[in-house]
Amino acid sequence: MTPRHPIGGDVLGTQPDALAAFDRLYGLLWSHGIVDHTAKELARLRNARITDCGY
Amino acid sequence: MTWLPDLADGDTGLDRVFGLRPDLYDAFRAFYALFWTDQLLDPIVLELCRLRVAQLLGCATEQQVRYAPSRDAGLTESQIAALPRWPDDTRFSEAQRAALAFAEQFVLDPHGVDDELRDAVIDHFELAGLTALCEALALFDGFCRFRTVLAVDGPTAPTLVPGPTPDGALA
Numbered sequence: 001m002t003p004r005h006p007i008g009g010d011v012l013g014t015q016p017d018a019l020a021a022f023d024r025l026y027g028l029l030w031s032h033g034i035v036d037h038t039a040k041e042l043a044r045l046r047n048a049r050i051t052d053c054g055y
Numbered sequence: 056m057t058w059l060p061d062l063a064d065g066d067t068g069l070d071r072v073f074g075l076r077p078d079l080y081d082a083f084r085a086f087y088a089l090f091w092t093d094q095l096l097d098p099i100v101l102e103l104c105r106l107r108v109a110q111l112l113g114c115a116t117e118q119q120v121r122y123a124p125s126r127d128a129g130l131t132e133s134q135i136a137a138l139p140r141w142p143d144d145t146r147f148s149e150a151q152r153a154a155l156a157f158a159e160q161f162v163l164d165p166h167g168v169d170d171e172l173r174d175a176v177i178d179h180f181e182l183a184g185l186t187a188l189c190e191a192l193a194l195f196d197g198f199c200r201f202r203t204v205l206a207v208d209g210p211t212a213p214t215l216v217p218g219p220t221p222d223g224a225l226a
Binding site for chain 2: 022028
C-alpha cells in the first residue's frame with residue numbers, strides 16, 4: 001500500500017508540481033548532509049515552537 | 056562581503072555560497088524556478104511580493120534584484136519605488152493589494168492572517184494561487200534570512216537578471 005502523503009492531501013495538493021519540487025528539496029535535506037539528524041530535528045522543533053506552529 | 060572562509064565557484068554571490076552544497080542548491084533552484092517557469096502566479100505579483108518581503112526584512116541585496124519576467128509583463132521602477140506606500144498608491148491593482156496585504160502579514164505575524172486576508176487572495180487567484188503565494192512567501196522569507204545571516208554578496212543597484220531557471224544562476 002502506498003503511504004499517504006503527509007501534506008499532499010491538504011491545500012498543498014492544489015500545486016502538485018510545487019509540492020513535488022518541495023519534496024525533493026526537503027527530502028534531500030533530511031537524507032543527506034553533514035549536520036546530524038538529531039540537531040536538524042531539534043532545530044526544526046525549536047523553530048516551530050518559536051513561531052508557535054502547533055503542527 | 057560574506058564572512059564564509061571558503062566559497063564555491065560561481066558567477067554570483069548566491070552561487071558561491073549555496074554552491075557549497077551543490078545538491079541542495081540544485082533542488083532549491085528547481086523549486087524556486089517553478090514559480091516563474093510554470094507561472095504559478097502572475098509575475099508582477101510575484102515580484103512585488105518578493106521585493107516587499109525583502110524590504111520588511113531589510114535584505115538590501117535582494118531588493119536590488121529584478122527578475123525579467125515581471126519587467127516583460129510591465130512592472131516599472133516607478134511602481135517598485137512606490138512599493139512601501141502601496142496602500143495609498145493607485146498604481147497597485149486590487150489583486151496586487153490583496154497579495155501584498157497577505158505577504159506583509161505572512162512575514163510580520165502569520166498568526167494574524169485572518170479570513171479576510173485569505174479570502175481576498177482566493178477571490179483573485181483561487182485556492183491554488185493562495186497555495187502558490189504561501190509557498191513563494193516561505194521561500195522569499197527564508198532566503199532573505201539566508202542571505203542576511205551568511206552576508207551573501209549581491210547587487211548594490213537595481214540589476215535585471217533572467218527569470219529563475221532550474222539550471223541558471225541566481226543573483
